[in-house]
Amino acid sequence: MEKSKTLFEKVWDSHTVMQREGEPTLLYIDLHLVHEVTSPQAFAGLRLARREVRRPDLTFATIDHNIPTTSDERFQIKDQIAAQQIATLRRNCESAGIPLFDVGSGRQGIVHVIGPELGLTQPGMTVVCGDSHTSTHGALGALAFGIGTSEVEHVLATQCVSQTKPRSMRLTVSGNLPNGTSSKDLVLDIIRRLGTDGGTGYVIEYAGEAVRSLTMEERMTLCNMSIECGARAGMVAPDQATFAYLFGRPYAPSGNAWTEAVNRWQQLATDESAQFDREVSIDGSHLQPIVTWGTNPGMAAPISGRVARPDEARDASESAAILAALEYMGLQPGMRIEDISLDRVFIGSCTNGRLEDLRAAAKVLRGHKIHPSITVLVVPGAESVKHEAEREGLDRVFIEAGAEWREPGCSMCLGMNPDILAPKQRCASTSNRNFEGRQGREGRTHLVSPATAAAAAVAGHFVDVRGWHYKE
Amino acid sequence: MEPFRQHRGTVAPLLRENIDTDQIIPKQHLKSIERTGFGAHLFSGWRFHGDGTLQRDFVLNQEHYRSASILVAGRNFGCGSSREHAAWALSEFGFRAIIAPSYADIFRTNAGNNGLLLIEMEEPLVRRIAEQAQTKPPYKLTIDLETQTIADDCGLSESFAVEAFRRHRLLHGLDEIGMTLLHEADISRFEECRHTFLQRGT
Numbered sequence A: 001m002e003k004s005k006t007l008f009e010k011v012w013d014s015h016t017v018m019q020r021e022g023e024p025t026l027l028y029i030d031l032h033l034v035h036e037v038t039s040p041q042a043f044a045g046l047r048l049a050r051r052e053v054r055r056p057d058l059t060f061a062t063i064d065h066n067i068p069t070t071s072d073e074r075f076q077i078k079d080q081i082a083a084q085q086i087a088t089l090r091r092n093c094e095s096a097g098i099p100l101f102d103v104g105s106g107r108q109g110i111v112h113v114i115g116p117e118l119g120l121t122q123p124g125m126t127v128v129c130g131d132s133h134t135s136t137h138g139a140l141g142a143l144a145f146g147i148g149t150s151e152v153e154h155v156l157a158t159q160c161v162s163q164t165k166p167r168s169m170r171l172t173v174s175g176n177l178p179n180g181t182s183s184k185d186l187v188l189d190i191i192r193r194l195g196t197d198g199g200t201g202y203v204i205e206y207a208g209e210a211v212r213s214l215t216m217e218e219r220m221t222l223c224n225m226s227i228e229c230g231a232r233a234g235m236v237a238p239d240q241a242t243f244a245y246l247f248g249r250p251y252a253p254s255g256n257a258w259t260e261a262v263n264r265w266q267q268l269a270t271d272e273s274a275q276f277d278r279e280v281s282i283d284g285s286h287l288q289p290i291v292t293w294g295t296n297p298g299m300a301a302p303i304s305g306r307v308a309r310p311d312e313a314r315d316a317s318e319s320a321a322i323l324a325a326l327e328y329m330g331l332q333p334g335m336r337i338e339d340i341s342l343d344r345v346f347i348g349s350c351t352n353g354r355l356e357d358l359r360a361a362a363k364v365l366r367g368h369k370i371h372p373s374i375t376v377l378v379v380p381g382a383e384s385v386k387h388e389a390e391r392e393g394l395d396r397v398f399i400e401a402g403a404e405w406r407e408p409g410c411s412m413c414l415g416m417n418p419d420i421l422a423p424k425q426r427c428a429s430t431s432n433r434n435f436e437g438r439q440g441r442e443g444r445t446h447l448v449s450p451a452t453a454a455a456a457a458v459a460g461h462f463v464d465v466r467g468w469h470y471k472e
Numbered sequence B: 001m002e003p004f005r006q007h008r009g010t011v012a013p014l015l016r017e018n019i020d021t022d023q024i025i026p027k028q029h030l031k032s033i034e035r036t037g038f039g040a041h042l043f044s045g046w047r048f049h050g051d052g053t054l055q056r057d058f059v060l061n062q063e064h065y066r067s068a069s070i071l072v073a074g075r076n077f078g079c080g081s082s083r084e085h086a087a088w089a090l091s092e093f094g095f096r097a098i099i100a101p102s103y104a105d106i107f108r109t110n111a112g113n114n115g116l117l118l119i120e121m122e123e124p125l126v127r128r129i130a131e132q133a134q135t136k137p138p139y140k141l142t143i144d145l146e147t148q149t150i151a152d153d154c155g156l157s158e159s160f161a162v163e164a165f166r167r168h169r170l171l172h173g174l175d176e177i178g179m180t181l182l183h184e185a186d187i188s189r190f191e192e193c194r195h196t197f198l199q200r201g202t
Helices: A006-013 A042-048 A080-096 A113-117 A130-138 A147-160 A181-193 A218-229 A239-246 A257-266 A318-330 A355-365 A381-392 A394-401 A452-459 B085-093 B103-111 B123-135 B164-172 B176-181 B185-194
Strands: A017-018 A025-026 A031-032 A059-062 A126-129 A141-144 A160-163 A167-174 A200-209 A233-235 A276-281 A290-292 A300-302 A344-347 A375-378 A426-429 A442-449 B006-015 B071-073 B097-102 B116-120 B138-145 B149-151 B158-159
Touching: A006 A017, A006 A141, A006 A200, A006 A233, A017 B185, A025 A126, A031 A113, A042 A080, A042 A147, A059 A080, A059 A113, A113 A126, A113 A218, A113 A381, A126 A147, A130 A141, A130 A218, A130 A233, A130 A239, A141 A233, A141 B006, A147 A160, A147 B176, A160 B176, A181 A218, A181 A276, A181 A290, A181 A300, A181 A394, A200 A218, A218 A233, A218 A239, A218 A355, A239 A257, A257 A276, A290 A442, A344 A355, A344 A452, A355 A381, A355 A452, A375 A394, A381 A394, A381 B149, A426 A452, B006 B097, B006 B123, B006 B176, B071 B123, B085 B103, B097 B123, B103 B116, B103 B164
Parallel strands: A031 A059, A031 A126, A126 A141, A167 A200, A167 A276, A200 A233, A344 A375, A344 A426, A426 A442, B006 B071, B071 B097, B097 B116
Antiparallel strands: A017 A025, A025 A160, A290 A300, B006 B138, B138 B149, B149 B158
């Protein structure tokens, strides 16, 4: 009988091209996603070495990191260097024969939003991209991870990456997530518990009742932030929800190939007797909305809680880290999370820029007005998301509440385009990183779910969205 | 890639935990299509004030550490974004090696691909080295990758672990793509038998 395996091992083993004792594994890549910021040096390296792109048919590109989100500027970029990066990507794709989902094509968007949307990401695949949030694609049962530019060049040249096999962790979430909480709150809670390096060296498989009942887009949010606890990747075993999500998407198989694909995908789930290197269990039924107060995603507290105090730290270095974070964030030790007032709200990113995220935020905002001291930016994750949201009238809800409705891109998640915070501005953000300066020099970022962000936009400060007064 | 065999250099202490790649090279400096030009912006949020003037008290701006080539840092160094620009910036600024209790996975690979040696050591030892660098500058260490040891001039001598294949690549400055392409036949064989359900898009 064959050895029982985890989902991760099944994908890993079936993509192993070569494995020698004491060396990293040469792993074949099914899908390589490329964007304008981490690829130019890789293409330049190829040219310098007179190498070609081995599989342009397994490589797909889009423009997301530095694209402006106003409708006039996205076709007329003022930032000359950003424009040059985009022009370079177009040129590289054209000469290598790589399909590019360009601005205005109807398919442009954040690379981790469009991969699943287009049916490019499929169960059992290996997926890489020069972006750490590639872990998102694990929601479909793919093994997906971020790589550096030298590795992008390596994949372009060989369609393989050289990787040391990570260890495996199963993170089981029992119970059902309470109303008013989301998978964003769940993943922030997980990072808070594991720590920012608690997952280093591991691939995490998310399992359990609470995970099984998440929608596909919620699973994407969960897997997206796996990297924030240091994990190489996050995965969820494919099930009926996965197949239903993929059916009929442009790059998904159809006809007999669909039936064959589903049969194969059904074999991917972790075998019952398979062993993980580490098992972690969390009870999801008492989850609260989570808000980060510090300068890494692990520095977080429940909405009913308080900002940390340096004297509660377990050691001197943690105490110093808390002190430095509070100083940067302009917060008092031990103050209530609900007493933190805001200047800006950002709804979008590869973490929370999908249709369900926009629906969740719009549901809170419907019939309410945004607090006069707050400006709100809503940035759909892809052109397809924007189109669908407008068809549902979500754009009207945002605009009527007083928010700005923008064009797709990474936008204020990392502020490589014109959407940035002014120094000391405080922002509730549905993105994934609250690092110093991430959203703009001296900008102060609090990571939250779309519903919590929307509620804060109305209240002017953080509030518990579980007690929200919804208007029809 | 420049080979790494032995290196002697000044140590700069930056003993914070979770130094992320957004701090190492802030996003406003990623807008380039070149592999060079990032050293000038290394830790720019900490090295410079908003108006571009130097933050005089930041370690790398202090007289003794300006030409440092070994950085000592807290645990989980290089977490966050996959940007290889972080490794490029550190190398271009003059760093050849980093000593810390632990590193993030993607940064570890990026460093290896740029001849930047990452040395992992127990926290108390890292702390001790940082203290020496802080109190007795210029504090110098000699790193020998062949014997896998670090030593100072006052009797400190410690060995460190490094995976055999990483050590081999660093010692010889080997290009990973070239190494992989030696196995072209294996890749082609794999490709012939692989399964895919990727449909040509419509």
